[in-house]
Amino acid sequence: MTTTVLIVDDSKLARIVIGKAVSSLQPGWTRVEAGNADEAITVIDARPVDVVILDYNMPGRDGIALAEELRARFPAMPIALATANVQDEIVARARSADVTFVVKPVTEEGIRGFVSGAALRLRLPQP
Amino acid sequence: MTETSRALSPATGHAGTALMAMAGPWLEAMDQSGVAIAVTDPGLADEPIVYVNGAFEALTGFAAAQALGRPSNFLQTAATDPDAVLAIGAALAQGGSARADILNQRRDGETFWNRMSVVTIRDTKGLPAFRLTTLTDVSHEYAGDVTAQELRISRRDLIEARERLRVVQAVAGAAGGWEWDIASNRFFADARFASIYGLDVLAAAAGLPATAFFEPIHAEDRMRVRIAVGGALHGAEVFARDYRIVTEGEVRWVSARGRTFLDAQDRPVKFAGVLADITGQKKIEERLHIAQTAGGVGSFEYLSGYGTAEVSEQFCRLLGFRPAQSLPVRTINSVVHPDDPAIIQNRDGAIGSGQAFHECRITRADTGEARWLASRGEYRRELSGGMTFTGVIYDITQTKNSEAKLRQLTERLEERVEARTQERDRIWNLSRDLLNVIGPDGTQRTVNPAWTALLGHSEAELVGMPMASLVHAEDLPLLRLRLAALLRGETVPDFDIRLRAKDGGYHWVSWKAVPEGEAIYGIGRDVTQRKLLEDQLRQSQKMEAVGQLTGGLAHDFNNMLTGILGGMDMVRRRVSQGRLDDVDRFLDAAMQSGQRAAALTHRLLAFSRRQTLDNRPLDITALVGSIADLLRRTLGEQVELVVDMDPELWSAVADDNQLESALLNLAINARDAMPEGGRLTISGRNAKLSASDLAHSDRAEAGDYVEIGVADTGLGMAPEVLAKAFDPFYTTKPLGQGTGLGLSMIYGFVQQSRGNVLIESQEGQGTTIRLFLPRHAGALTDAAKPASIDASLGQGEVVLVIEDDPAVRLLVLQVLEELGYQAIETADGREAIPILQSQQQIDLLVSDVGLPGLNGRQLAELARETRPTLPVLFMTGYAKEAIDQARFLTAGMEIITKPFAVDELGHRINMILRQNK
């Protein structure tokens, strides 16, 4: 069964860049995309998603709000927040929702830790 | 396959097996290879090492077991160029292979240049399975000092080097370099840096703490530089500051340019830069700047083919642009009138040659004003190809306007001359101001009719008369001074002198005079009325001040008298009722009021007479501690007292009594400023003051001071109150509630102590007063205070007392009686002289100084005629005599100032009589 990663970002460029970095680390993963929080929920309701990488600053609900909702529904799902908004407060909020903080611009180097951690976690037996 | 165990650690077991499967046959060859080899697994986080060979162990000092499982970059150090690392990553991502020289670190901490070559080994699906890296030590190619090696590779460093070259070129080889290790917060500097900074060369090379970077910086620039360096250490990339450093008393300008280097996570690791001595350049720049600004000359430099030109600030100003260092040529030329030649001509690349000069009209970009400019420049062919056009522009509007006006003037010259002459005659004849022309000999050549109108002298009398002969004797020196300057052709400020009228009265005349050829032209205006008003104003201000002072004094004294009289009255009642138990309370209150009155008169005298201060080395911390209780009582419960003294506080030189009273006064002011309560902080710290810090002080000199701060959290002062805070008699309290002497006395005391006072206050923000007292250079010696006086009993010696005030006389007699002396009392010289001239035994004369008829001093003189060895003790309430003690007293005479304590009087009398035995 392949792993599906959902990339949520209102910027197409950002989705391309993140997608590219993920693919080069995990070529086998299936990528799906969403442009905002509501679209993301629609995708998740429609198909299984294993990993989510989301933007913070989006029209409508922000990334943290979405992350909190997803965390409530999927306690073990690997979720990353990718943003250039490196304010301590945002980093702390991400941490308290058990969400990995990834600094934009997203590079292969920058996201490697999250992706390999996620891959490892998915390999463990699911509770 | 004995060596393959290197690859089979538990952590990498899976990878090891896969590696064996893929590269089995090669592994043995690798093990034996003399080239250091490492294999990493790109599929895992941080790309861990899964295999190293023996040569790797030998090169790096890490055994296989220590290296396996570590991230691929574990040999890198903080000094490894991050760009080079990024470049390797990029090359690998793109083509799967990379080559680079990077700085690595052995296990023993030694660094080496590693020429590494990386290739990616792909699995059957073409995905990266392993990376194979060979490592070669090429440090010998990077021989030279370590700093140079590290500066060598990256492009960023090239830019640095270019910048360094620029600075070096600008200042003819005077640049020094530094490098700041942010983790340890130490910087390393080369010999040139050390010499500019006045640092020890070896110490600078070995690394110095941050303080050494800031310490030599001029105090006025230090904080700016610290902020800028602080920024750099927190990640600001660009550092550029010109500042002054002071070494061995000499001030030099330096230019520091630096750059901060970040690691891959954007954390600052290193802050490096160059420092150049630009003292000479600065002077030239300054001169150039002044010349350009004063002359209104703007300069520019343009390289053909570019869209922008380098321009000076004044250039921008002349065209009405905001100051900039470069402007697009299009923008520059857009302000020029379309019919006139452009300022910078480069149409179609056609650029002139040689000298160029032209004039043009412009419309200023900011105000829209039309101006004339001239542009003068030179075209030069550059060695590197292309042409530069360097030049200046300046405003010629005035000249252009003058030219036009001159033409008009010439055309109508004759009629104008006629008109002007009439106009001038009219002014001459009708003016109410005195007009005159004075020749080089000081005599008046002509005067206008106003002279006669004002002073009554006829024109015939005035012409040929020296001006000096009309001037009030007191004003003659000023007139002579001014005339002499005018005759030398100098301009002089306006001056006021009095001129005598024919009727003998004087008129104040304010003069404006100019030299012209050999003569002086003067215009005088009668300002007598104004002078009178000014005098009246001054007088009334003085009266107001005196009124305020006396009102305040009367209030204070009335309060104290109420305390004394009320207390005494209560004592009398209690005594008459036989209730003696709480008499002490009222006596204490009366004593206190009396002492306050004494203190007030003392302060008044101090203020008016500038009494001598008893300056001595003081431990300020101890002094503040000793009055803390008193202050707390004064401040009341609503105000919290905080004492915050630097434990290393120097000792100061001052008069302790004066300082105590200053602090008490400040505390009282602070209390009154905090009607709702608050906090009063008395702090002490050491301060070094420069001459500019002391610009407002009369007598203080640059050096070490002890600063005593008194800060309240009260109402603060409005700026207009603050401006007058130190003026004598100025008070914000209602009339009659204070003398307004407090702050001005403190000011006087501190100035007299060669210190300084600063006051900072904002409305609603509280007030801070800072007293600066000069530091005491030596150690503190405990000046022994006179021990408490223990008056021993007399043996019937005879004392003649002369005192016209019955109350004081009563007191003195009482003391003498209690001490066992016999007293003869007299009220003045008339009563005393017969006794003095009799055979009556007299052992001591105690006399008031101010007496009706003969004063005390004269009386003593008389007494000494018949009793040359008679000791005399004067009592006086005037401090003036105390100051003149040396002149006033001769041998065997002493003085005691009123008011005095009973014990003190007894002690003095006792001492005198014992000495004479």
Next chain:
Amino acid sequence: MIAHVIPLEDLERDALTELVNIGMSRAASSLRKMVGEQVLLSVPALEVVTRGGAATLIRERESGQVVAVRQDFEGIFSGRALLIFPEANSLALVRAVTGGAISAEDAAELEDEALAETGNVVLNSCLATMANMLQQSLTMSLPEVIRSDGSSLFDLVENGVEEGVVLFLYINFAINDRNIRGYIAMLMDLPSLEALRLLIADFIRRVVGDET
């Protein structure tokens, strides 16, 4: 004999400039990672001007149209951050940030989108770093791309107040080898100078810190 009050303003300016220097350095680092090229920065400049004055400043330096990505921010202080460059550089910048990821046609199509994201990343890093240095938090609007001759960059859409005085801070950047240059600029309102001063004083204490 009037007390002299220490002229703090110069130091405050210095400190503010330094704060922006730190933020903008971080922004440049982000841009560097996006384009994979060296990004050079000038010394930052700070001016107190009217909004119109700020616009004039940019217009005088740029003879043609400019493109800007703007992001408004609010918090203990508020204002607007902009990434500005000549319009002629716009496509080159888009190509630089998209790299080999998409085709040239896609790049042209994605132009505004890519500019917005670039601005978003660059300005967010700058503002967030500054907020962290001040230990305050800021909320930032979504990025918006504007094309203009420079005059309307600093207009307030909301209330049209033109003549208020603002703090204008800017830094020039150039991308090596690509002939792309521009500005990172920031406009700060001065609703509460006092509050800002307190923050600056704290900031000074923090950066000057223990090196006494």
